[in-house]
Amino acid sequence: MGNRSFKYRITDLATEERPRERLAMLGANVLSTAELIAILLRTGIEGMNAVQLAQGLLNEMGGLSGLHRESYDSLCGCRGIGPAKAAQVKAAIELGRRLAIATPEECFWQSKMNPFGNRKWTHP
Numbered sequence: 001m002g003n004r005s006f007k008y009r010i011t012d013l014a015t016e017e018r019p020r021e022r023l024a025m026l027g028a029n030v031l032s033t034a035e036l037i038a039i040l041l042r043t044g045i046e047g048m049n050a051v052q053l054a055q056g057l058l059n060e061m062g063g064l065s066g067l068h069r070e071s072y073d074s075l076c077g078c079r080g081i082g083p084a085k086a087a088q089v090k091a092a093i094e095l096g097r098r099l100a101i102a103t104p105e106e107c108f109w110q111s112k113m114n115p116f117g118n119r120k121w122t123h124p
Contacts, residue, residue: 008049009044009049010038010044010049010050010051019031019035019036019038019039019050019051020039022035023035023036023039033054033058033063033064034051034054034055034058035051035054036054037054037057037058037067037089038050038051038053038054040085040088040089040092041053041054041081041085041088041089042085044080045079045080048080053080053081056079056080057078057080057081060078064093067089067093068093068097072086072087072090075089075090
């Protein structure tokens with residue numbers, strides 16, 4: 001049985017394998033793009049969990065850059081993506097875009113490591 005036909009719910013996974021819990025334990029940088037988008041989507045659809053839905057969306061759009069270029073209305077037309085999920089994805093991508101083009105003066109926050117190894121933002 002191939003991965004495409006394998007159906008499971010996120011709750012069927014061990015706690016340490018679930019995207020939200022992995023993010024909390026290990027940091028966002030260890031998650032795949034599909035897992036990060038799945039956290040935004042929150043839920044899947046019948047027959048597809050949120051990670052599978054996110055991966056399908058990425059495949060359909062040609063990756064993250066394609067997802068960025070896709071219009072809100074077009075996203076709303078994708079199976080399993082309604083107005084709320086489309087808005088969440090577009091908002092997150094826009095925040096990332098704004099951070100990427102921010103000037104150094106706008107980025108006066110410094111990244112520091114806390115004792116647990118997770119990054120936290122602190123004012124200089």
